[in-house]
Amino acid sequence: MFQPQGSAPHLHWLSQRLQARSLLRAAGARPAWLPGDWQGFAGESCWLDLAADDSHHLLQRAGHCQQHGIALLEVCGQWLPQGEQFGFMLLCGGELTATSEARSWLDCAAPLAGGWLHCGPPGSARYTLHVINAMRHAWQLALQQLPANGQPCSINWEALMQQQSELADKLYLLSAGYLQRQGIDAAACSASEARRNFALPVAAQSHFAANLAILIVLAMQQRDTLHSMLQQVFTTLHPS
Secondary structure (H helix, E strand, O other): OEEEEOOOHHHHHHHHHHHHOOOEOOOOOOOOOOOOOOOEEEOOOEEEEOOOOOHHHHHHHHHHHHHOOOEEEEEEEOOOOOHHHHOOOEEEEOOOOOOOOHHHHHHHHOOOOOOOEEEEOOOHHHHHHHHHHHHHHHHHHHHHOOOOOOOOOOOOHHHHHHHHHHHHHHHHHHHHHHHHHHOOOHHHOOHHHHHHHHHOOHHHOOOHHHHHHHHHHHHHOOHHHHHHHHHHHHHHHOOO
């Protein structure tokens, strides 16, 4: 049974799913260990943290939970109202054993049982969500170049590639920063090893977010070479 705490709209949508499966505990006095300004769901021995702040504050809450013998699980997602009926895209970070109480919450909130992604330690879900959002933004930039009326038109490839290059730089900094906080050196991993690790089934990856970040960092380290190649192409297409 899980007790909600907070005022974010998606907490209500999630509560409706839990209630339909008899997993919602009626609102009442919060547990003594639980601060009043946290956002998420309290189980018997776990806290599902749904706050949208940075990893620094998340780790502070994780330390507080550890002092009280409570397992914290970071949960991030795309909080759309349709999720109340169809389930939510969920990413989670933290220790998650096979018998963890939090699994029943995740299975209930996701579209299907097991239809969620464990990304690694606390902070990994936030990082993974940032990458997903960056990729979505890249697609939106590309779609802006398509004609709205379906008629053929010229595409400003140089401007589009410049936008993508700027986004790639931000993605590189995001990924390098995540690896640094985790104490992981991307240079210690070869390109073939990085591809092999990321190709494993998700359930077989103990730290999906780190494998993703390493792959991005190694790929983005080649962006100067790619930029030079693109400049040669643009010069050929548009000679001065």
